[in-house]
Amino acid sequence: MIYIVMGVSGCGKSTIGDLLSKQLSLPFYDADDFHFPESVKKMASGIPLTDDDRKPWLTLLANKITDWEASGGAVLACSALKQSYRNILQSTTSDTVRFIYLKGEQALLASRLKSRDNHFMPDTLLASQLATLEEPKDAITISLDNTLDVMLSQILEAIK
Template sequence: MLIVVAGVSGTGKSTVGKALAGHYSLPFFDGDDFHSKANIEKMKRGKALNDEDRFPWLEALSNLLIEHEKAGGAVLACSALKEAYRNILSANKTLPVHWIVLTGSEALLASRLSSRNDHFFDPKLLRSQLNTFQLPYYGKHIDVAMPVEEVVHSAIKFINRNV
């Protein structure tokens, strides 16, 4: 089983992803851990990544999903902002991915980002991510204004219906 928890920064992808990984006894991977040093430095400087920056990162994450699909599955937290990015992640839709798409108001997300101290993402980049984000027509869309336990429960219900 492959699960990708997608959404802009501040939606709680890692928190929800870790909870889903625990529930399904699957390994968890945070896409942020796979960024190049150059990408991390760029974001620290408040510069948005472009497609050229993202494509090698997305290919690496896709290869990770391919590897783990053969081994029984995994959960990946990844922004997956554009449909083209989701196509790369799912190996052009050949992988059986359960998409959990987290959404929230800009005010809520900005508030969450301003309280993070241990992350390289510059909160000023939120607007850029929101402008880039293409909401998919598939998967489970969950507003993160509700408590995290409800977000996770909603994701589990969706996944269990689609297994």
């Protein structure tokens, strides 16, 4: 099984994804680590990525998902903001992808981004991400109003 922890920047994808991977004894990957240098530069300059910018990255991730599926599964932290992006991510698998959507209010997300260090994504792009976000209808939805332990427990209960 491939679990994709998704949501806008600052929602805790990497933190929850890492915790989940340890609970499930699966490798953890962060989609940010697979961005092409020109995309990182663009985002670091405060310029949102376009669908054309994202497509090669999503295709690369879809191919990685095939490899991870073949080796027993994985947890991936990935924004996966639009349904079309999620379709690309799961296009190479045999129905083994589950999305876990971390949902929070803009004020909470903004405060998290302001306190984050050493990340290429500036907090000024949050509004762009929220505008792009198409909330998934078929994902496990977890509220950011809970503690990490509660969120992780909710995810584990939902994937049983």
